[in-house]
Each structure stands twice: as C-alpha cells, then as structure tokens.
Amino acid sequence: MDEVKSLVGRLFRSTSKGSGEFQVVEMKSMFFELTLNVMMRMIAGKRYCRDGEDELEEEKKFKEIVRESFQVSGATNIVDFLPMLKWVGLNKIEKKLEILQRKRDEFMQNLIDERRKLTSSNSCYEQNSKTIVDVLLSAQETDPDYYTDDTIRGFMQVLLSAGTDTSAATMEWGLSLLLNNPKTLEKAREEIDMEVGQSRLIHESNYERLAYLHAVISETFRMCPPGPLLVPHESSEECMVGGFSIPRGTMLLVNIWAMHNDPVLWENPTEFKPDRFLGPGLVKNGFTFLPFGTGRRGCPGESLAMGLIPLTVGCLIQCFEWERMGEEMVDMNEGNGLNMPKAQPLVARCRPRPAMMNLLSQL
Numbered sequence: 001m002d003e004v005k006s007l008v009g010r011l012f013r014s015t016s017k018g019s020g021e022f023q024v025v026e027m028k029s030m031f032f033e034l035t036l037n038v039m040m041r042m043i044a045g046k047r048y049c050r051d052g053e054d055e056l057e058e059e060k061k062f063k064e065i066v067r068e069s070f071q072v073s074g075a076t077n078i079v080d081f082l083p084m085l086k087w088v089g090l091n092k093i094e095k096k097l098e099i100l101q102r103k104r105d106e107f108m109q110n111l112i113d114e115r116r117k118l119t120s121s122n123s124c125y126e127q128n129s130k131t132i133v134d135v136l137l138s139a140q141e142t143d144p145d146y147y148t149d150d151t152i153r154g155f156m157q158v159l160l161s162a163g164t165d166t167s168a169a170t171m172e173w174g175l176s177l178l179l180n181n182p183k184t185l186e187k188a189r190e191e192i193d194m195e196v197g198q199s200r201l202i203h204e205s206n207y208e209r210l211a212y213l214h215a216v217i218s219e220t221f222r223m224c225p226p227g228p229l230l231v232p233h234e235s236s237e238e239c240m241v242g243g244f245s246i247p248r249g250t251m252l253l254v255n256i257w258a259m260h261n262d263p264v265l266w267e268n269p270t271e272f273k274p275d276r277f278l279g280p281g282l283v284k285n286g287f288t289f290l291p292f293g294t295g296r297r298g299c300p301g302e303s304l305a306m307g308l309i310p311l312t313v314g315c316l317i318q319c320f321e322w323e324r325m326g327e328e329m330v331d332m333n334e335g336n337g338l339n340m341p342k343a344q345p346l347v348a349r350c351r352p353r354p355a356m357m358n359l360l361s362q363l
Ligand code: HEM
Pocket: 158, 159, 162, 163, 164, 166, 167, 170, 225, 226, 227, 230, 231, 232, 291, 292, 293, 294, 295, 296, 297, 298, 299, 300, 301, 302, 304, 305
C-alpha cells in the first residue's frame, strides 16, 4: 500500500501544478518503478526509485543493471541456432550476458552481505521486517549445502525479473484499454465511489465488493497476457495432447494468447468486455483462461500480483480523471520482448478529481 500511495502522491504533485488543467504523464516508467520498489523491498528491504531525491550511486548502478537485463532478456541469439557462428565472432550477446551476470552477481552479493551483517548484529531484529534474503539466510544456517549464496543470488534474480515487468505491463495495458473505453472506466469509478467513497483510498479489504474492477483486470489479462506462451514446459513422460502423441522430453509451448483470443471459446474476443467475467456468464472452465499458467509450475507470484494490480489501477481511477492525448485511440500494438510489452509506452492526460483533492493533498 505504501508504494501505491507514493505513486498516487507523485502523480498528484506532477498534475496539480496547473489550475485544474490536464497534464501529460508517461505511465510506463511510473508502473515499472512501482513494481521494482515493491519487489526490492520484499527481497532486500530497499527501494531504488525515490521521488525528488538525489540518486545515490547504488541506485544508479541498480537501474543500469535492470535496464541491461531487460534489454538482453528478449534478444535472439543466432549462435543458439548456428553454433559455428561463434567462431566468426557473432557471439556478442553471450559476451554481453557474461559481463552483465558478473555485475548482477556482485550487486546481489553486496545486498546479501549487508543483510547478513544486519541480522547478525541486531539482536532485537523484528520478525515482521524480515526480507526474502533474511529468510533464505536463516535457511542457509540449517541447510548450507542447498542454500548457498549462489542459489540465493539466483532466487533474487528470478523474483526480480519475473515479478516486476509482468505486473507493470498489465497495469499499462489495463489503463490503455480503459482510455480507449471511457464508459468502462466510468463504470469502474462508479463502483469504487459507491463501495469505498472519496474520503479514503481503496484497500485490499474492499476487494470483495469491487467485482467490476476485478473483471476489468481479468479482461486485461485475457486480451493482453504478459506471459503469452507461458514458460517452456517439457513432457517428463510420453503423453497425448489434443489427440497428438507427444514423446518424452518434448519442449511444449502453451499459446495462451491464442486460447484467450479464440472466437470458439470467447464471444467477440477482440472486444474489451469486462462483463463477461461477471455473473452467470462467468468462465467456468479454468483451462480457457490461464494468465498465470497452472499446475506445479504455475506462477507463485499470482496472489502478490492480484493484490497489487487492482489496488494500483483502482486508486488511479478513484483519484484522477484520465483522457487520451487526442481523438486517436491509444496504440495497442505489441512490441518485442518476453512479456508482451506495448510497442509505444503509454502517455495520457491526467488531472486530480476535484472530489479527491482533500485526500490527495495529505499524501
Ligand atoms: C501480472 C503478473 C504476473 C503474471 C501474468 C505472471 C505470469 C506467469 C506465468 C504465465 C508463469 C509460467 C507458468 C507456467 O508455465 O505454467 C510464471 C512463472 C513464474 N512467476 Fe509469474 N507472473 C506474474 C507475476 C509474478 C510475480 C509478482 C512474481 C514474484 C513474486 C512471479 C514469479 C514467478 C516465478 C518465480 C515463476 C516461475 C515458476 C516455476 O518455474 O516454477 N510472477 N508467471
């Protein structure tokens, strides 16, 4: 909640300068910084994106590592397909990855060492301020062969790359869809005004009563799933899938984008219709809607994401008025990258809602 409040406060400060005029805001980086702060606070108890304060050297280094990691994560490495090209010097991506990995390891190791020092020197260390690194370090005490520093660094990196861009991209797609469908935005706001009011921000405890907001998020996941092919799975035994015999050891990619947009399964799949997730028409067969995958290797971050995304999008609807940059629709094309990013970062016009000014000025 702290981080969502901080995002809302930051947006308020940057949009309340004019005399009630709409201001242009770029939302992609705002969402990304929000999810980066949430993850890094959980992992190591630190935030790296702070509003209005001078950037520390450590913050600069961290942002550079994150930027480089995302740049190379979706890149095609031609040497994977034609290994002999390595000998003619076409392995630049591999070299880049090696350098990046060294930088990442050094950075993560410093964080581990810092937490190790802090927890061992602080005898009245509070249980509820434990980070993921602290938990892994205490597991290291009982099982040092498994929980090595190397493994802990790996955990940190996986959580960071799986938990930031996915949630940020969903918020960006969701707000873009709402800007292109202002009546839906209005309906979601009416629900929030009725169930939460205007004297406090949405809280997770209100979720049960915000069915339409959740339907908006589900419809966003249906149309723009951030893991469109899940992650590659491998058959551990020979099996039959949809009448095809799949040998043991086959790599299986599940195209959930195609499933979520299949006209046989969904009426008018290209239309943004959150109502399809409400009431008796609710999708009953869970295997037609799998934004987080399923089974043993399904996403372990689902509840975290489903705590954060409705909260963020809901607070933005509750506190601000939103408009597209002009008559033209927000561009909904996809760019390159693992998590189906938008081709163009979302830029919109935004101003605080008069009814929320009192609350916003206290943030
Ligand atoms: C909008 C948010 C998110 C979406 C749509 C999403 C989606 C997915 C999908 C589709 C998979 C592959 C599942 C499969 O193949 O069956 C996955 C795996 C994973 N996700 Fe997420 N995720 C999100 C947020 C998060 C967050 C916040 C975290 C971390 C806290 C996280 C951590 C992971 C990890 C560690 C895996 C690998 C699990 C494994 O291989 O066993 N994800 N996610």
